Amino acid sequence: MIETGGKTVFGATLGILMLDTQFPRIPGDIGNALTWPFPVQYRIVRGASPDKAVRGDAAALTAPFIAAGRELVAHGCDGIATNCGFLVPLQDHMSEALGVPVASSSLMQVPMVERMLPPGRRVGIVTISGATLTERHLLAAGIPEGTPVAGTDEGREFTRKILSDAVSMDFAAARADVIDAALRLRRATPDLGAIVLECTNMVPYAADVRRATGLPVFSIYSYLVWFHAALMPRRFPPDLDDGGGAA
Secondary structure (H helix, E strand, O other): OOOOOOOOOOOOOEEEEEEOOOOOOOEOEOOOHHHOOOOEEEEEEOOOOHHHHHOOOHHHHHHHHHHHHHHHHHOOOOEEEEOOHHHHHHHHHHHHHHOOOEEOOHHHHHHHHHHHOOOOOEEEEEEOOOOOOOHHHHHHOOOOOOOOEEEHHHOOOHHHHHHOOOOOOOHHHHHHHHHHHHHHHHHHOOOEEEEEEOOHHHHHHHHHHHHHHOOOEEOHHHHHHHHHHHHOOOOOOHHHOOOOOOO
16 A cells, blocks of 8 residues: 655644743633644744733734644644644635645634524623623634624633643632632523533633533534544544545
8 A cells, every 4th residue: 555645743633822931721611732642743933822812802813823733733733733722813824825724722622512403592602801892702613793702701710720830720720710710600691502612721620610510512622523533534434444534
C-alpha cells in the first residue's frame, strides 16, 4: 500500500492554540491533554492572557494566533482550534490565513443546535463573562440576535480565578458557579431547549449542568470530537484501520 506524506507528524491531526496561562486545568479542560480520546498538538500564544481575550479586543490577537496556527499546520495539523470562545471574531481571518478548517469557538455550535431543537425551543449560552459577550461575538458565530445568555461573572470563583490567571482554584466552587449560571438561564428562559457552554474551561462541569437542568449541553469537547471525526474519520470495519492520518 502506498501512503502520501508531506508532513512530519502523523496521527495528531488536531492543533489547539492556547492562551498564555498558569491557572490549573483538570481533565475535561481543553488544556489538559488527558481530556482527549485522540492525540492533539498544542501551541501557546505568548502574551495572550485570558483577560485580553475576554475583556479586551480579541482582534488585537489575530496576528500572533495566525503565526502560532501556521506552526501547528507545518507540524502536521489538518485542523485548528482555539481555547477561548471569545476568539470567534478571529474565525474568518484564521481560516483564510491557515488554509485548513478552523474551529475558533464553542459558540459556532449555536446555530446548528438551534436547528436541531423542536419548534418553540431555543438554545441558550453560559459564558465566563456575560458583561463582555457582545453582539459582535454573536454575529461572528452566526448566532441569532436575542439568544439568551447567562454569565458566571456573578459567581464566586470561576470567572475571577480564570480571568486573573490565578495559580490555584477551588474547583468545587467553580463547579457551583457554572451550575448556578445554567440554572439562572433556565429560570429566565421558559422555552430553553439546550445549552452551549462558551468557555472551554467549563467542560468538566457539563455533566453536572445536564443533570441540574435536564437539558442537552454542548461544549468545546462535543464540538472538537465532532471536528476531529472529520479530520480523521474512523475506518470500518475496525480491523482495516491502519492508524494513518488524512491523505
